[in-house]
Amino acid sequence: xxxxxxxxxxxxxxxxxxxxxxxxxxxxxxxxxxxxxxxxxxxxxxxxxxxxxxxxxxxxxxxxxxxxxxxxxxxxxxxxxxxxxxxxxxxxxxxxxxxxxxxxxxxxxxxxxxxxxxxxxxxxxxxxxxxxxxxxxxxxxxxxxxxxxxxxxxxxxxxxxxxxxxxxxxxxxxxxxxxxxxxxxxxxxxxxxxxxxxxxxxxxxxxxxxxxxxxxxxxxxxxxxxxxxxxxxxxxxxxxxxxxxxxxxxxxxxxxxxxxxxxxxxxxxxxxxxxxxxxxxxxxxxxxxxxxxxxxxxxxxxxxxxxxxxxxxxxxxxxxxxxxxxxxxxxxxxxxxxxxxxxxxxxxxxxx
Amino acid sequence: xxxxxxxxxxxxxxxxxxxxxxxxxxxxxxxxxxxxxxxxxxxxxxxxxxxxxxxxxxxxxxxxxxxxxxxxxxxxxxxxxxxxxxxxxx
Ligand SMILES: Cc1ncc(C[n+]2csc(CCOP(=O)(O)OP(=O)(O)O)c2C)c(N)n1
Ligand code: SF4
Ligand code: SF4
Ligand code: SF4
Ligand SMILES: [Mg+2]
Numbered sequence: 001x002x003x004x005x006x007x008x009x010x011x012x013x014x015x016x017x018x019x020x021x022x023x024x025x026x027x028x029x030x031x032x033x034x035x036x037x038x039x040x041x042x043x044x045x046x047x048x049x050x051x052x053x054x055x056x057x058x059x060x061x062x063x064x065x066x067x068x069x070x071x072x073x074x075x076x077x078x079x080x081x082x083x084x085x086x087x088x089x090x091x092x093x094x095x096x097x098x099x100x101x102x103x104x105x106x107x108x109x110x111x112x113x114x115x116x117x118x119x120x121x122x123x124x125x126x127x128x129x130x131x132x133x134x135x136x137x138x139x140x141x142x143x144x145x146x147x148x149x150x151x152x153x154x155x156x157x158x159x160x161x162x163x164x165x166x167x168x169x170x171x172x173x174x175x176x177x178x179x180x181x182x183x184x185x186x187x188x189x190x191x192x193x194x195x196x197x198x199x200x201x202x203x204x205x206x207x208x209x210x211x212x213x214x215x216x217x218x219x220x221x222x223x224x225x226x227x228x229x230x231x232x233x234x235x236x237x238x239x240x241x242x243x244x245x246x247x248x249x250x251x252x253x254x255x256x257x258x259x260x261x262x263x264x265x266x267x268x269x270x271x272x273x274x275x276x277x278x279x280x281x282x283x284x285x286x287x288x289x290x291x292x293x294x295x296x297x298x299x300x301x302x303x304x305x306x307x308x309x310x311x312x313x314x315x316x317x318x319x320x321x322x323x324x325x326x327x328x329x330x331x332x333x334x335x336x337x338x339x340x341x342x343x344x345x346x347x348x349x350x351x352x
Numbered sequence: 353x354x355x356x357x358x359x360x361x362x363x364x365x366x367x368x369x370x371x372x373x374x375x376x377x378x379x380x381x382x383x384x385x386x387x388x389x390x391x392x393x394x395x396x397x398x399x400x401x402x403x404x405x406x407x408x409x410x411x412x413x414x415x416x417x418x419x420x421x422x423x424x425x426x427x428x429x430x431x432x433x434x435x436x437x438x439x440x441x442x
Contacts, residue, residue, distance in 0.1 A: 007373050007419070013411025018373055037396035041409035050405040050420035051372030056380060057424035061403040093375055094368035228400060254424075262425030262438075265401060 006049075014042030018049055020097045021075075025129030029073035033236050035229055044069055045097065047077065052095035053087040057261025059251040059268065060084045062225040063167045064138060068098070070235035075134045076101065076115055080108035080143030083174040083253075084167060106147040108139045109155040109164060116160045134239050135162035141182030142172040145206050156215040156244045163238040163245045166208065169253035177256040181206045185335070186328055188316040189256070199319060199328055204335075212246040213282050219245035221281035221291075224268035230279060230292035237281070250277045258315025267313050269293075273303070274310040275340040280347060288347040298350045304340075307333045377404065381423030383438040385416055391435035398427035398436060 009017035023029060034040045047068030054061050060083060068075075077100045079085040085102050088095040103111040112135050119135070122128040139148055144166045152164065171189045172178040179189040184205045188194045192201035212220045219241045223231040231249065238245030252267045254260070259267055271277035272293045279294040290298050297303045308329060311317040320329050344350045387398075392414065399407045399414050406421035407414050416427075428436035 006371065009408050009410075009415075009417055011408065011410050014409070017408045017417070018405070020371075037400055038394070038409070041396055041399055042411070046405060048405065049371055049373050050417070051375040051377055052404070053372075053375075053377065054403065056403075056422035057426055058403055062401055062426075065403070065405070066400070088372070089368050090372075090375075092368055092370045093372040094370070095372040225401070260425070262429040264403075264424070264426055265430060 015045055017045075018097075019045040021045070021047065023074045023130060027130075029131070031072050033070060033232060035232070040069060047071065047075070047096065047098045048088065049095045049097050051093065053090055054083060055253075055255055055261075057254045057264045058083070059225055059253070059264050060138075060167050060169070061088075062264070063165065063231075063249050063251050066225055066228050066231050067136065067138075067165055067235045070232040070239070071098075071136070072134065072236065072239055073132060074130045075099075075136055076119075078102070078108050078112045078115065078135065078137045078162075080137070080139035080148055081105035081174070082140035082143055082172075083169075084138055084140065086174055105143055107151045108137045108143060108148055109152040112137045112162045112164070113155045113158065113160040116162050120161075136239070137162060137164040139164065139166055140173070141166065141168045141170055141208075142180045144168075145181035145208050152246075153215065156212065156217050156246070159217075159243050161243055163235065163247065165235070165238075165247045165249055167249050167251035168208075169251050169256060170205075171253070171256050173253045173256045182208065186317065186320055186332060188258075188319065194319045199325060200316070209246065209248040209282075212248075215244075216284055217244040217246060218242065219281070219283055221245075221247050222277065222279055223247055223249045224272060224277065224279070225249065225251065226265040226269040227272065227279060227292045234281060234291075241283075256316065258318070259313050263313055267310070270305065270310045270313065273297070273305045274307050274336065275304055276307060276310050276336050278340060278343055280343065286348065288343065289349050290343070290347045295349065298344060298347070307336055376419045377422050378406075378419045381418075381421055382441055383423040383425060384418070384441050385421060385423070385425070385427050385436050386439050387414065387416065388435045388437070389413065391433050393433055393435075395432060397430050397432065401426055401430050 006018040046065040179192040186200040221234040
């Protein structure tokens with residue numbers, strides 16, 4: 001059972017195209033955040049290899065790829081059950097260029113807690129050959145809002161030092177687009193059907209990032225892969241901070257959201273432009289701070305787009321654009337506006 | 353002493369041992385991204401965003417690795433100068 005060598009792809013300058021992450025014991029690791037993309041392309045390789053079987057145009061691998069560009073050195077990845085985990089580790093293959101573990105659907109945060117405890121014990125007894133080993137979790141909305149929530153809440157309360165990245169595609173995609181606690185109101189899913197009786201899901205989306213803020217952990221943020229610099233900065237902060245950190249990344253699923261595969265990033269960009277999914281970060285010291293495009297919108301409210309701009313790209317909201325459902329769009333717009341106004345009141349860097 | 357086998361001799365169940373780079377996803381593709389190098393400004397956004405790590409920076413240019421490209425069209429959509437066109441494979 002020998003791991004085959006990675007495919008050669010002619011690279012004239014810089015690292016080979018595909019690479020496993022190997023760190024010599026005792027090696028001094030310097031991995032600063034790099035935003036110059038050519039420099040990044042010549043010096044870094046993502047933690048995810050090609051050949052994974054996520055759908056064409058899925059945002060989840062982009063979330064992982066961008067996050068891994070912000071890792072600071074030896075990193076262990078934990079994934080909860082879901083599309084990302086299943087499609088990157090179809091036996092006997094793995095797409096992970098870093099140490100990776102999957103345990104079960106509900107316990108990614110508990111698994112990460114155990115790894116962090118082991119790393120700390122090894123450090124204490126002088127058996128850790130690295131200055132630091134970081135633990136990063138990637139889990140879907142089902143594995144976070146719903147079934148994985150008690151593990152996550154417990155780990156946050158106990159204060160284990162890891163970064164938890166929620167890639168939120170707003171439904172149980174891997175098992176066929178069932179609604180979750182992360183599915184937004186009036187979205188179509190296979191278990192919140194649209195017809196003459198119901199206009200999609202009737203319940204609100206849980207405010208998961210705010211729930212994590214309520215745990216008073218050291219770092220909470222929202223992000224999208226389209227706002228890549230903002231996302232990479234947040235990942236690095238989440239890793240560097242001592243204690244649990246949580247990033248809620250909106251991650252479109254073209255199969256379940258019913259949009260063209262090419263529009264994956266456009267959709268998440270519009271989620272921010274319409275203030276449906278504002279970008280912010282929170283620490284106990286600073287409170288809420290708006291970031292990137294959401295800060296720009298706060299400074300210049302003319303940039304804020306109507307919610308239709310977000311809905312119109314996605315088949316899961318198609319029914320809302322029918323004339324008889326105008327009142328539902330109006331209701332969604334009011335929900336978005338109320339949440340945005342509340343965020344503007346809470347954020348200390350919002351103009352007053 | 354017990355003659356039972358230790359954990360070291362257990363089969364590696366559940367341990368993925370081959371890299372997915374051995375699995376070529378290029379045959380999923382219906383549309384093929386083609387880069388017009390006269391237009392490309394080497395901004396690297398296609399390289400950054402490709403979900404399949406199928407755009408490679410070779411040190412001088414961005415090059416598509418068709419072994420893995422699934423033809424999603426994200427690169428073409430994100431390219432600021434529209435240097436990538438999606439061409440039907442069939
Ligand atoms: C305890 C348990 N219940 C149910 C399942 C079946 N299951 C596998 S993946 C999945 C959906 C995962 O949804 P989510 O966490 O949102 O990730 P996504 O697939 O959407 O990325 C379900 C229900 C399971 N593996 N384990
Ligand atoms: S079903 Fe959705 S989340 Fe799952 S791999 Fe496909 S696009 Fe990605
Ligand atoms: S079409 Fe999609 S998979 Fe192919 S190179 Fe472009 S972004 Fe990558
Ligand atoms: S996004 Fe367009 S301009 Fe930028 S490197 Fe790719 S092909 Fe060239
Ligand atoms: Mg999901």
